[in-house]
Amino acid sequence: MKQIWIIAKKELHSFFDSLMAYVMLVLFLGFTGFFTWMPSGQDIFLINQATLQPFFGIAYWTLFFFVPLLTMRGVAEEKRSGTLELLLTKPVTDWQFVSGKFLSTLLLIAVALVLTLPYYFTISRLGPIDHGAVLSGYLGLLLMSAAYTGIGIFASTVSKNQIVAVLLALLIGIFFHIIFDVLARGISGFMGEIIHYLSLSTHFESISRGVIDTKDLIYFLSIAFAGLLGSVSILSKRSLSDA
Amino acid sequence: MDIVVENLTRKYGAQRAVDDISFTVHTGEVLGFLGPNGAGKTTTMKAITTSFAPTSGDVKIGNISVLDQPEEIKKHIGYLPESNPLYSEMAVLDYLHFVAELHGIPRDKRESRVLEMVNVCGLEGEKHKLISELSKGYRQRVGLAQALIHDPEVLILDEPTTGLDPNQIVEIRELIKKIGREKTVILSSHILAEVEATCDRILIINKGKIVADGTAEELRKTARGNELLRVTIEGGEKNEIFTAIQSIPTVESVNFFAGDTPGFEVSSANGKSSRKAIFQLCVDNGWFLTALIPVDTKLEDVFRNLTMK
Numbered sequence: 001m002k003q004i005w006i007i008a009k010k011e012l013h014s015f016f017d018s019l020m021a022y023v024m025l026v027l028f029l030g031f032t033g034f035f036t037w038m039p040s041g042q043d044i045f046l047i048n049q050a051t052l053q054p055f056f057g058i059a060y061w062t063l064f065f066f067v068p069l070l071t072m073r074g075v076a077e078e079k080r081s082g083t084l085e086l087l088l089t090k091p092v093t094d095w096q097f098v099s100g101k102f103l104s105t106l107l108l109i110a111v112a113l114v115l116t117l118p119y120y121f122t123i124s125r126l127g128p129i130d131h132g133a134v135l136s137g138y139l140g141l142l143l144m145s146a147a148y149t150g151i152g153i154f155a156s157t158v159s160k161n162q163i164v165a166v167l168l169a170l171l172i173g174i175f176f177h178i179i180f181d182v183l184a185r186g187i188s189g190f191m192g193e194i195i196h197y198l199s200l201s202t203h204f205e206s207i208s209r210g211v212i213d214t215k216d217l218i219y220f221l222s223i224a225f226a227g228l229l230g231s232v233s234i235l236s237k238r239s240l241s242d243a
Numbered sequence: 244m245d246i247v248v249e250n251l252t253r254k255y256g257a258q259r260a261v262d263d264i265s266f267t268v269h270t271g272e273v274l275g276f277l278g279p280n281g282a283g284k285t286t287t288m289k290a291i292t293t294s295f296a297p298t299s300g301d302v303k304i305g306n307i308s309v310l311d312q313p314e315e316i317k318k319h320i321g322y323l324p325e326s327n328p329l330y331s332e333m334a335v336l337d338y339l340h341f342v343a344e345l346h347g348i349p350r351d352k353r354e355s356r357v358l359e360m361v362n363v364c365g366l367e368g369e370k371h372k373l374i375s376e377l378s379k380g381y382r383q384r385v386g387l388a389q390a391l392i393h394d395p396e397v398l399i400l401d402e403p404t405t406g407l408d409p410n411q412i413v414e415i416r417e418l419i420k421k422i423g424r425e426k427t428v429i430l431s432s433h434i435l436a437e438v439e440a441t442c443d444r445i446l447i448i449n450k451g452k453i454v455a456d457g458t459a460e461e462l463r464k465t466a467r468g469n470e471l472l473r474v475t476i477e478g479g480e481k482n483e484i485f486t487a488i489q490s491i492p493t494v495e496s497v498n499f500f501a502g503d504t505p506g507f508e509v510s511s512a513n514g515k516s517s518r519k520a521i522f523q524l525c526v527d528n529g530w531f532l533t534a535l536i537p538v539d540t541k542l543e544d545v546f547r548n549l550t551m552k
Binding site: 002003006010013017018057066081082083085086087088089090091092093 | 289292293294314317318320322326329330331332333337341342344345346375389462522
């Protein structure tokens with residue numbers, strides 16, 4: 001655990017040192033703020049309800065694009081520059097390394113989400129707001145980010161090239177994000193149910209409506225875990241193939 | 244902690260980068276690892292540092308196997324890879340702190356240990372700079388500092404002095420020698436003088452196999468067991484002198500030698516010396532012996548002999 005935190009801390013430093021974190025925060029707040037407040041067809045003034053649903057809706061998409069951008073550098077750059085080889089000769093296991101990367105990305109997203117809390121405070125003064133739904137909405141965003149971080153780190157381990165990593169993460173992600181949902185509508189029976197279960201949007205919607213079900217929690221966490229597991233298994237193969 | 248390499252083999256596809264090599268390095272020994280490019284030096288070092296698993300064979304450090312307990316081994320080794328990878332966006336001090344923390348150096352000792360390394364490796368003036376701003380020599384020093392920071396029992400250095408200026412090379416060699424008195428050190432290099440100056444023992448490896456193992460002195464002896472003399476004799480006719488030398492019983496072969504002082508190159512039979520006989524020959528014939536120089540075999544020649552085959 002200590003090693004994971006040391007690596008996560010270093011990663012967070014490099015996020016902030018490289019301006020990556022600031023650019024991401026500004027863009028995230030800009031996008032979500034704009035679509036939540038400004039007349040954009042789905043802003044809260046049009047809906048005329050004290051709810052954060054418009055924010056959750058737009059953050060659902062913003063995070064989908066931002067998470068891969070944050071994770072693409074993680075492992076790919078360390079592989080390219082050779083620092084990975086050196087780091088893994090230090091008392092760090094593959095799991096600790098990957099988990100550290102995961103934790104740092106998730107923490108940065110948590111910071112971004114915390115910075116949107118003023119939206120919540122403002123809206124709660126405009127009218128009666130469902131506090132439970134807000135809480136679970138935030139939880140949903142965080143869980144979704146965890147799932148995409150897992151996928152992103154996996155993609156970053158597959159390739160030494162950051163662009164390939166980001167595209168691969170988006171490619172895998174889009175299936176969970178929307179394609180499974182669309183497919184599930186057209187397919188009935190057992191297969192349909194499986195695909196429906198795999199769709200991230202269904203799980204996200206039920207959480208953001210305020211229903212926190214263990215099934216949904218398990219869903220998000222297992223995607224994240226699967227991503228990290230894939231990443232670790234690729235790292236452990238380096239012993240067989242790398243020059 | 245002793246390093247024991249047992250029948251280590253590492254294949255890349257069908258090619259054997261390292262082919263069934265075994266050797267032992269004892270505590271308090273500095274082993275120099277020599278070989279032409281692609282001989283398998285780096286591969287062996289990577290196997291020792293758990294960077295990757297051997298195809299077959301094993302490496303044990305202090306009786307702990309690399310295959311069974313890599314995590315335990317990682318605590319005891321310091322490694323400077325050939326390419327010296329560093330986090331270029333980090334400042335020197337931050338990077339050393341990060342490495343110290345990873346090695347579990349307690350918080351209260353970390354600061355002093357980092358500063359000690361900065362001092363030892365001559366990074367005083369650069370410690371606040373970003374690693375990306377450093378010249379190659381300074382980056383190499385940072386690489387050394389991170390390898391030494393946890394005071395490892397075993398030190399693996401892949402070409403440690405590349406990019407350093409001559410003063411720094413001397414300093415680093417002294418440092419390695421000092422460390423080598425108590426620890427186990429393996430260093431690879433392509434500079435033969437460096438290996439000779441720093442190492443207690445030399446291992447020459449070629450095409451994945453060990454071709455020589457011993458001190459610099461031993462290697463020279465095995466490379467040319469015969470005495471070789473450069474002789475200049477005046478006062479007589481060249482060919483006459485040539486046949487006279489050839490008739491000395493201990494002489495194996497004589498060649499004309501053209502150089503600053505033209506003369507003969509006399510090679511004696513194994514284990515014999517011809518110096519006295521040559522002198523006696525000159526006295527008997529009334530010639531003047533103006534030069535009699537024993538020729539040392541250079542380590543370069545040893546290296547070439549062993550690796551050109």
